[in-house]
Amino acid sequence: MNDTSRTYDVVVIGAGPVGENVADRTRAAGLSTVIVEKELLGGECSFWACEPSKALLRPVLARADARRVPGLKNAVGGPLDVPAVFAHRDDMVNHWHDEDQVEWLNSVSVDLVRGHGRLDGPRQVVVTTPEGGTVRLDARHAVAVCTGTRTALPDLPHLDDIRHWTNREATGADAVPRRLAVVGGGVVAVEMATAWRALGSEVTMLVRGDCLLTRMEPFAGEMVAETLREDGVDLRFGVSVTSVAREEGPDGAVRIGLSDGGQLDVDEILFATGRTPQTDDIGLETVGLTPGGWLSVDDTFRVTALEDGWLYAVGDVNHRALMTHQGKYQARIAGPVIGARAHGEPVDTQRWGPHIATADSAAVPQVVFTDPEVASVGLTAREAENAGTRVKVVDHDFRGVAGAHQYAEGYRGKARMVIDLDRGTVVGVTFVGPGIAELLYSATVVVAGEVPVERLWHAVPAFPTISEVWLRLLEAHRG
Ligand SMILES: Cc1cc2nc3c(=O)[nH]c(=O)nc-3n(C[C@H](O)[C@H](O)[C@H](O)COP(=O)(O)OP(=O)(O)OC[C@H]3O[C@@H](n4cnc5c(N)ncnc54)[C@H](O)[C@@H]3O)c2cc1C
Numbered sequence: 001m002n003d004t005s006r007t008y009d010v011v012v013i014g015a016g017p018v019g020e021n022v023a024d025r026t027r028a029a030g031l032s033t034v035i036v037e038k039e040l041l042g043g044e045c046s047f048w049a050c051e052p053s054k055a056l057l058r059p060v061l062a063r064a065d066a067r068r069v070p071g072l073k074n075a076v077g078g079p080l081d082v083p084a085v086f087a088h089r090d091d092m093v094n095h096w097h098d099e100d101q102v103e104w105l106n107s108v109s110v111d112l113v114r115g116h117g118r119l120d121g122p123r124q125v126v127v128t129t130p131e132g133g134t135v136r137l138d139a140r141h142a143v144a145v146c147t148g149t150r151t152a153l154p155d156l157p158h159l160d161d162i163r164h165w166t167n168r169e170a171t172g173a174d175a176v177p178r179r180l181a182v183v184g185g186g187v188v189a190v191e192m193a194t195a196w197r198a199l200g201s202e203v204t205m206l207v208r209g210d211c212l213l214t215r216m217e218p219f220a221g222e223m224v225a226e227t228l229r230e231d232g233v234d235l236r237f238g239v240s241v242t243s244v245a246r247e248e249g250p251d252g253a254v255r256i257g258l259s260d261g262g263q264l265d266v267d268e269i270l271f272a273t274g275r276t277p278q279t280d281d282i283g284l285e286t287v288g289l290t291p292g293g294w295l296s297v298d299d300t301f302r303v304t305a306l307e308d309g310w311l312y313a314v315g316d317v318n319h320r321a322l323m324t325h326q327g328k329y330q331a332r333i334a335g336p337v338i339g340a341r342a343h344g345e346p347v348d349t350q351r352w353g354p355h356i357a358t359a360d361s362a363a364v365p366q367v368v369f370t371d372p373e374v375a376s377v378g379l380t381a382r383e384a385e386n387a388g389t390r391v392k393v394v395d396h397d398f399r400g401v402a403g404a405h406q407y408a409e410g411y412r413g414k415a416r417m418v419i420d421l422d423r424g425t426v427v428g429v430t431f432v433g434p435g436i437a438e439l440l441y442s443a444t445v446v447v448a449g450e451v452p453v454e455r456l457w458h459a460v461p462a463f464p465t466i467s468e469v470w471l472r473l474l475e476a477h478r479g
């Protein structure tokens, strides 16, 4: 194929949820924009991460909730309809087709070039197309790298030979392994252990540390661990994988060597061991940067290592907050920033201003879709203390929350509010319990809005909802 060359105001590399939103916002700022994608528009989130994992988990959590409702629990005592769960998952990812996203891209007048994009000097991107041709894209104002991440794998001999699972197989498989090992104790590990246990696998979790969900309040990981164990997951702490091999050929069992000297045979092994940035093959060396690392950015998403400020990195690839909603928030900041700079307009970088991603450090919300659900925003008590804040930690275990007792017989939950005593505001909130995911936005408004604690007395939760936990927290604070 012949080489072609085109010029745009902005070139976006990577059409995951974040790249799509950057392109939408630069276009809205009046800049011509092209996006480059090597796989499916919608990225990891739409096809191999958020969407399929939550589709697998929805029936699991709905059944767990239903089993706590008197009058209903006997009706849902049986196993999940596994083929129907997979069919629902397949529908939720549109059978791994991206024509809806292509239609949307057309509707916002962003051009698309399919293929692998690489920088080729300042403001230049060269795309190798699936047909083997090249398209050269010149950017008048900015290139935004939104190339996301893939699973970070441990350095184990023969790992490539054993057909292991990453998030892609864990969210996309259509057969239930009899025995599944899950390596890791983070969010992917606990969510996928929950899903596959309920789908019928014997699950063993191999966690090298001594707790789950280490970035959250300690009680979150403890409560999730308790239910995983009750549900029959073999949860092992303080153990690492030292070797892996498929016994008896490619379809044989995986034999796992363990750091405690033991071994474990399973049918599949999932590595849920964190993420690595997709920057190893995007031409960073052509602009004087080292390939393979996270791209550090300032609060307006300009890559700090380049002085003349045309290169932006948004979403997972900048390592600020590896979640879809937070990457899309970054995109809603970065797009207008690129627009303002292109039009020679001022950029307002005051805390909470329109061109600075203040929430990335102050108010990142996250829901972990396990049983119980975990929802948190802002700082943990330890993070706040480490930041030098004079804090008061207020805990409540959902006693006296009528809505929680309506929701589930024997409701088990815990809530924590971290108060900045000098400013009189809430800097962090964590809820653990069934049905608490939708409570998180209230906490996010409280933290991002820096609402004075005293004003919260006037925010009245309806009776009898789980939200009344806010009242119990305030009462515990007032004493
Ligand atoms: C199992 C799992 C479950 C998750 N669940 C949730 C959840 O429930 N909620 C949540 O908020 N977050 C969740 N996450 C995190 C979420 O998936 C990521 O934060 C999100 O996908 C990041 O979006 P992104 O656009 O930055 O990157 P990605 O979604 O990774 O998209 C990057 C895109 O860039 C493309 N690309 C890369 N290199 C090139 C190149 N050189 N040329 C052209 N195209 C390129 C890729 O093909 C891809 O389409 C989950 C993650 C995992 C692994």
Ligand SMILES: NC(=O)c1ccc[n+]([C@@H]2O[C@H](COP(=O)([O-])OP(=O)(O)OC[C@H]3O[C@@H](n4cnc5c(N)ncnc54)[C@H](O)[C@@H]3O)[C@@H](O)[C@H]2O)c1
Pocket (backbone or CB within 6 Å): 153, 154, 155, 183, 184, 185, 186, 187, 188, 189, 191, 207, 208, 209, 240, 241, 272, 273, 274, 275, 321, 322, 323, 366, 367, 368, 369
């Ligand atoms: N519901 C959600 O919001 C959601 C769901 C899934 C993933 N995500 C995001 O995706 C990102 C990736 O999740 P993740 O769980 O893969 O990463 P993570 O960083 O949350 O957890 C990685 C886990 O693997 C362990 N680990 C790392 N290297 C290891 C090794 N060599 N051997 C054994 N254990 C090892 C770590 O100790 C940790 O327990 C996270 O930032 C997460 O927030 C979000």
